[in-house]
Amino acid sequence: MPRYHQLKEILRERIRSGEWKPGDLIPSERELSETYRISRMTARQAITDLVNEGVFYREQGRGTFVSRNKITQQLIKLTGFTEDISARGQHPSTQVLSAEMLPADEFTAERLRITPGELIFCLQRLRLADGEPLAIEFSHLSFKGCERLLQENLEQQSLYGVLESKFGLPLMEAEQELEAGLAGAEEAALLKIAPGASVLFTRRTTYTDRNQPIEYAKSVYCGAKYIFYTHLKREQLFSS
């Protein structure tokens, strides 16, 4: 194991153990290099890595400090409903309202980069958390062999889990838009809320690791029961 990697582990362990707390000053690069009998540049490489990971931050002329939080490490997570609700400590369940092959309309076709009229797998599900309706999800999927999804039990299995394990299609990234709105009569009935109650509309295009869109999904979340978290980062690239 390379020395700078060993030093990284030592430094991380000092934070884990509570020896260093957020805001604390850590030993200088020269001091670390003497303590561990390595060159300053090697110690610096370990620290630089941890700065890039958000563990430390440097101040020229003052020293290197433990970051106050780990926000840069908490990347935005692309999860399906199942993982999402589980992470919130609730029990997710699903009712499949419909599952069939239908021709793609023009708007959906554009999102999935296919030609309108092509047959795609359309899935409408009611999503529940601890038995209470939370959202209606309307997914449209298009890929070679997607009709085999008709044979899957999607009430007991995560759609994303099936795509990855049985179809070899890991979903890696998504673009999503959110909009506040009011529940219509049909949505209200399914979600067991009053018509005109607040809801959160989401529209999401999900991609594999090859930038190929696989799914376009529209959802209606019950406004009172769902908070959406996100993490924003300043654009750095193309700084000119």
Place this chain on the structure above:
Amino acid sequence: MPRYHQLKEILRERIRSGEWKPGDLIPSERELSETYRISRMTARQAITDLVNEGVFYREQGRGTFVSRNKITQQLIKLTGFTEDISARGQHPSTQVLSAEMLPADEFTAERLRITPGELIFCLQRLRLADGEPLAIEFSHLSFKGCERLLQENLEQQSLYGVLESKFGLPLMEAEQELEAGLAGAEEAALLKIAPGASVLFTRRTTYTDRNQPIEYAKSVYCGAKYIFYTHLKREQLFSS
């Protein structure tokens, strides 16, 4: 400007100009160091930075390549209202409803990591796009010298712009939550919408590059006029 920074700009420019495309092999570290008359370590630092930013990826024994996914390069943008609305092609304007130093309540103090009762700068603004009310924004700011914000004209200038240019506080990251709701009487009057219309509540904590929270802001967006875009990425790390 440091040499490795100059080289970073040169390399970025070669991508922007189309000379290098995703998947292309770039010159080796030794070759770059000879071309630009710098040491290999300096060239390496420039490349390492760009690898960390997701522009390049390295393969030992083969070389360094331009990353394939442009999606990973389009990081989520942390923008203020002014930039956001301009990017949508509309004309942003602002009315300051109130601006004063007030003691922080317990909840806000926790978000800003200060002690409750400490004086913070509180700013309430009505945000308009093309003259129409779009959102009410209630910002709470805490940093050394924040009372100097009282003297700034915040109707004609972007708050984030002032923080960066006059206070040396570039805002780099933020955590945000979104929730759908219904407009109350007061909000409805300010936004010129009907009480009970759909609105989008956002709560945001904004950090500088040192992971120090500077701002906690609560906003109410008019639901019918605002769509929130985001980009989700699958969690990859924790490889240890």
Place this chain on the structure above:
DNA sequence: GAAGGCAAGTGGTCTATACAATATACCAAC
């Protein structure tokens, strides 16, 4: 023709050193 070895090129790690830019504490001068 196939297999194996060799050489060259690449990124990966590490050292030792030098000077620049910045922050802080202390001290002398006014």
Place this chain on the structure above:
DNA sequence: GTTGGTATATTGTATAGACCACTTGCCTTC
């Protein structure tokens, strides 16, 4: 007391060189 300089700490930048690990292609050998 405030100002301003200075000494000394820090990180930031940059160099030259060394060796390691891995990939590739060529070339020898069988």
